[in-house]
Amino acid sequence: MRRALALAEAVTNITTPNPRVGCVIVRDGVLLGAGATQAVGGPHAEVCALRDAAARGVDVRGATAYVTLEPCSHFGRTPPCCDALVAAGLGRVVAAMGDPNPLVNGRGMARLRAAGIQTVAGICEEEALALNIGFVARMSRGTPWAWLKTAASLDGRSALENGQSQWITGPQARDDGHRWRARSCVVLTGIGTVLHDNPRLNVRALETPRQPRKALIDGDFRLPEDALLIEGAPLLVFTAREDDAKAARLAQRGVQVILLPGERPGTVDLPAVMQWLAADGVNEVHVEAGPGLNGALLRAGCVDELISYVAPVLLGDAQPMARLPALSSLAQARRFEFTDMVRLGADVRVRARVAEHWDALRAQVRLG
Amino acid sequence: MRRALALAEAVTNITTPNPRVGCVIVRDGVLLGAGATQAVGGPHAEVCALRDAAARGVDVRGATAYVTLEPCSHFGRTPPCCDALVAAGLGRVVAAMGDPNPLVNGRGMARLRAAGIQTVAGICEEEALALNIGFVARMSRGTPWAWLKTAASLDGRSALENGQSQWITGPQARDDGHRWRARSCVVLTGIGTVLHDNPRLNVRALETPRQPRKALIDGDFRLPEDALLIEGAPLLVFTAREDDAKAARLAQRGVQVILLPGERPGTVDLPAVMQWLAADGVNEVHVEAGPGLNGALLRAGCVDELISYVAPVLLGDAQPMARLPALSSLAQARRFEFTDMVRLGADVRVRARVAEHWDALRAQVRLG
Numbered sequence: 001m002r003r004a005l006a007l008a009e010a011v012t013n014i015t016t017p018n019p020r021v022g023c024v025i026v027r028d029g030v031l032l033g034a035g036a037t038q039a040v041g042g043p044h045a046e047v048c049a050l051r052d053a054a055a056r057g058v059d060v061r062g063a064t065a066y067v068t069l070e071p072c073s074h075f076g077r078t079p080p081c082c083d084a085l086v087a088a089g090l091g092r093v094v095a096a097m098g099d100p101n102p103l104v105n106g107r108g109m110a111r112l113r114a115a116g117i118q119t120v121a122g123i124c125e126e127e128a129l130a131l132n133i134g135f136v137a138r139m140s141r142g143t144p145w146a147w148l149k150t151a152a153s154l155d156g157r158s159a160l161e162n163g164q165s166q167w168i169t170g171p172q173a174r175d176d177g178h179r180w181r182a183r184s185c186v187v188l189t190g191i192g193t194v195l196h197d198n199p200r201l202n203v204r205a206l207e208t209p210r211q212p213r214k215a216l217i218d219g220d221f222r223l224p225e226d227a228l229l230i231e232g233a234p235l236l237v238f239t240a241r242e243d244d245a246k247a248a249r250l251a252q253r254g255v256q257v258i259l260l261p262g263e264r265p266g267t268v269d270l271p272a273v274m275q276w277l278a279a280d281g282v283n284e285v286h287v288e289a290g291p292g293l294n295g296a297l298l299r300a301g302c303v304d305e306l307i308s309y310v311a312p313v314l315l316g317d318a319q320p321m322a323r324l325p326a327l328s329s330l331a332q333a334r335r336f337e338f339t340d341m342v343r344l345g346a347d348v349r350v351r352a353r354v355a356e357h358w359d360a361l362r363a364q365v366r367l368g
Numbered sequence: 369m370r371r372a373l374a375l376a377e378a379v380t381n382i383t384t385p386n387p388r389v390g391c392v393i394v395r396d397g398v399l400l401g402a403g404a405t406q407a408v409g410g411p412h413a414e415v416c417a418l419r420d421a422a423a424r425g426v427d428v429r430g431a432t433a434y435v436t437l438e439p440c441s442h443f444g445r446t447p448p449c450c451d452a453l454v455a456a457g458l459g460r461v462v463a464a465m466g467d468p469n470p471l472v473n474g475r476g477m478a479r480l481r482a483a484g485i486q487t488v489a490g491i492c493e494e495e496a497l498a499l500n501i502g503f504v505a506r507m508s509r510g511t512p513w514a515w516l517k518t519a520a521s522l523d524g525r526s527a528l529e530n531g532q533s534q535w536i537t538g539p540q541a542r543d544d545g546h547r548w549r550a551r552s553c554v555v556l557t558g559i560g561t562v563l564h565d566n567p568r569l570n571v572r573a574l575e576t577p578r579q580p581r582k583a584l585i586d587g588d589f590r591l592p593e594d595a596l597l598i599e600g601a602p603l604l605v606f607t608a609r610e611d612d613a614k615a616a617r618l619a620q621r622g623v624q625v626i627l628l629p630g631e632r633p634g635t636v637d638l639p640a641v642m643q644w645l646a647a648d649g650v651n652e653v654h655v656e657a658g659p660g661l662n663g664a665l666l667r668a669g670c671v672d673e674l675i676s677y678v679a680p681v682l683l684g685d686a687q688p689m690a691r692l693p694a695l696s697s698l699a700q701a702r703r704f705e706f707t708d709m710v711r712l713g714a715d716v717r718v719r720a721r722v723a724e725h726w727d728a729l730r731a732q733v734r735l736g
Contacts, residue, residue: 153701154676154689154720156524161694168698298682308522312704312720314666314674316692321522324684326529330536333521336680338716341709348706348718352522352680 001096001124004066007036007045008131013208014039016185017281019069019135021045025053025090027063032056039209046071046081050088061089068128070099070121070367073108082111092118096128098367100136106367121367129362134185134283137304137357140364143274144185145357146285147305148294149177150321154310157318158291163196172345173309177288178205180307184212184286186236186277189229190293191218200228201288212286217273217293219266221246221257230255238268238276270300295323298334305353306336312346369464369492372434375404375413376499381550381576382407385649387437387503389413393421393458395431400424407577414439414449418456429457436496438467438489438735441476450479460486464496465733468504474735489735497730502553502651505672505725508732511642512553513725514653515673516662517545518689522678525686526659531564540713541677545656546573548675552580552654554604554645557597558661559586568596569656580654585641585661587634589614589625598623606636606644638668663691666702673721674704680714 007022015021015037023045025033033056035048043051046067053060071081071093085093093112098105098121109119129136134145151169152158158168181187182203189201194216201214211233216223221239225246229235234254240261247257258276262269277285287297297303308321327333336352375390383389383405391413393401401424403416411419414435421428439449439461453461461480466473466489477487497504502513519537520526526536549555550571557569562584570579579601584591589609597603602622608629615625626644630637645653655665665671676689695701704720 152524154524154674154704154718155692156520156522156688160696160698162696164698295684306522310718312706313701314690314692314704315695315698315701316663316688316690317694320524320684322682322684324523324682326685327683328528328530330528330532330681330683333681333683336522336682337714338680338711341711341716343706343709346705348709350522350678350716 001066001068001094003031003034004045004068005096005124005127005131007034008068008128011036011038012131013182013210016040016210016283017135017138018044019132021067021069023049023068024066025049025060025063026066027060032058032060032063041077044072044078044081047078047084050084062091064092064094065090066094066123068096068124069132070095070097070105070108071112072099073104073111082108085112086115086117090117092120094120094123095367096124097122097365100132100139100361100365102140102364105365109367125362125366129365133358133361136361136365138278138281138283140361143271143278143302144282144285145304146188146274146287146297146302147180147307148287148297148303148322149180149307149309150294151177151309151311152321153313153315153318155314155316156321157315158321159319160315161318163319168313169309169311169347170345173311173347173349175205176344176349177309178203181212181286181288182206182208184284185282186213186215186284187286187288188215188217189287190289191216191220191222192290192292193288194218194223194227194229196290198228200232202232215273215277215285217268217270217289219262219268223250225249238273240266240268270297270302274302291320291323294321298322298324303354304357305351308350308352309344310348310350369434369436369462371399371402372413372436373464373492373495373499375402376436376496379404379406380499381578384408384553384578384651385503385506387500389435389437391417391436392434393417393428393431394434395428400426400428400431409445412440412446412449415446415452418452430459432460432462433458434462434491436464436492437500438463438465438473438476439480440467441472441479450476453480454483454485458485460488462488462491463735464492465490466735468507468729468733470508470732473733477735493730493734497733500651501726501729504729504733506646506649506651508729511639511646511670512650512653513672514556514642514655514665514670515548515675516655516665516671516690517548517675517677518662519545519677519679520689521681521683521686523682523684524689525683526689527687528683529686531687536681537677537679537715538713541679541715541717543573544712544717545677546571549580549654549656550574550576552652553650554581554583554653556583556585556653556655556657558657559584559588559590560658560660561656562586562591562595562597564658566596568600570600583641583645583653585636585638585657587630587636591618593617606641608634608636638665638670642670659688659691662689666690666692671722672725673719676718676720677712678716678718
């Protein structure tokens with residue numbers, strides 16, 4: 001299963017909106033075939049592994065397939081993988097986790113059992129879920145998995161009062177941030193960041209087969225038409241202000257403007273943005289914004305995870321990583337759980353997630 | 369040497385003001401004797417190891433002694449260890465680092481060589497220095513090594529605006545904090561913390577052979593005479609305001625009041641406090657204070673290390689871990705270097721030190 005997970009991980013930046021899936025076919029400890037899901041429209045992992053075995057000229061009848069996700073039992077862009085496994089005469093299928101679609105979960109495995117194939121479920125479930133948490137979120141709750149990327153000082157400051165924020169963290173942290181961008185389906189930012197920094201928010205620090213789309217929260221539709229954000233991968237602008245002429249001009253340059261006003265004037269309905277994105281096939285949202293949008297997303301419950309790069313500096317009186325109102329009790333604090341910490345050059349990266357969000361999604365993919 | 373370091377580490381909370389030293393005597397990979405420096409006035413590590421070997425009835429002539437600190441060459445409370453090693457007929461002495469006293473550094477080793485003993489220096493120097501960084505600081509620069517212990521949220525906040533600060537971090541982080549208190553010679557706090565929290569600042573979460581002394585920065589001498597801080601281990605009060613009657617009352621309860629006014633009225637000269645403490649035999653200062661004193665110590669250059677417990681929460685608008693003025697350029701930021709990170713229950717502890725402070729002390733103990 002570890003090998004199947006590694007294969008799935010290798011296609012991290014490729015498969016969206018499909019899940020990252022790896023499959024390994026083994027008999028008596030000998031690898032017969034291996035594969036991972038390809039770019040959309042291409043074959044799924046199980047079919048790739050079967051083809052790999054066929055190309056080697058080996059017989060897979062009675063062998064065991066390890067798959068990081070329950071084989072699909074329905075027709076999508078490709079025929080059901082279950083049928084391919086049954087037709088190949090596999091003896092046993094081991095799946096790390098269930099299909100997150102509540103209408104499907106367990107049916108793939110049931111179909112295999114009905115065909116006389118032995119099934120085992122739940123091996124490396126945690127790792128498999130981490131690989132496809134965004135796909136699972138979109139399928140089972142109708143919103144993407146969103147992480148907030150921040151770069152801050154040890155005292156939690158992301159920019160000086162005068163706005164200076166470049167290079168708080170070092171090159172390794174910046175490159176790692178690009179790896180998270182590359183993995184995401186959409187990079188989301190706010191108009192404040194665009195007006196202040198005029199960023200491209202594309203993936204530059206590594207080769208990637210696909211640039212993520214970009215999304216902008218811009219309540220008053222202040223996006224300058226010469227903003228660098230407009231260049232490169234397609235941009236979605238979520239706004240509360242109609243301006244058909246500007247929208248039409250931007251549309252010619254591949255920018256889609258979506259009107260999703262929030263309750264207060266000039267604000268965007270952030271939960272509705274997340275639903276819109278999921279409906280558009282977005283699994284993972286990488287938020288890279290200023291303290292205003294970061295705070296608004298946190299208050300709206302739209303953040304599932306924090307990816308915090310921390311530099312070993314103290315900045316003192318400076319801008320916070322997220323603007324949040326004062327609390328009257330520690331019991332009201334937004335709680336996360338740390339998942340991992342790594343050193344990146346002089347800096348560290350800590351990841352923390354909302355435990356209830358994770359647990360709810362995990363419950364959706366538990367088999368048997 | 370690893371074994372000698374472990375022996376030294378085991379006496380971490382015991383030897384002050386002497387350094388923590390371990391010694392292992394070995395021949396052909398066989399342990400002949402081992403020991404560590406005892407409480408003040410007791411024998412040093414080398415003598416303990418020689419006695420241990422004698423107690424086992426083994427002959428150490430020609431054997432190798434591994435010592436975490438260069439053997440002393442002068443008479444202090446005990447005779448020079450060099451002489452004991454020479455008298456015992458050791459064949460070789462391996463020392464992790466030099467004696468930090470610039471007048472001594474290297475002379476212990478030279479004396480051994482003059483007696484025909486082979487010497488090796490600098491093995492595990494970094495680890496040995498970490499064990500005695502406070503002793504080295506006091507001996508070579510005349511101030512203790514001071515670490516700032518903070519407990520904060522991911523966004524760097526140590527207390528809500530209403531002052532609530534208890535239990536931001538969990539029990540494992542709190543217990544670990546007590547281990548650092550126990551290790552220190554003095555626990556330093558500010559009058560704001562005393563007035564707000566009325567803490568004891570003693571070691572409770574673990575058994576300790578010695579409670580560290582306590583020190584209070586109290587410019588206006590506002591210490592309430594019923595403060596819990598006065599109880600237990602002796603308290604030092606550094607102030608800018610004379611009040612002989614109050615000082616006399618406190619003296620009867622073991623409190624020493626020291627007048628060290630700073631430049632601005634009502635402030636204490638913090639660098640002078642550090643010098644006073646070093647002159648009084650203090651190697652390590654554990655600072656556990658509020659944002660005011662934390663900020664003042666940082667501004668005064670009196671902080672060598674940060675020991676930050678970080679809870680996986682966001683607090684938003686709340687009190688900072690240290691009150692520091694706004695910077696106009698990131699180049700002015702106070703820079704540290706991360707040394708280690710550990711998970712402690714739901715929290716993490718990150719340690720970071722001022723690289724120049726560490727490097728300067730390391731240069732002092734480099735042998736040969």
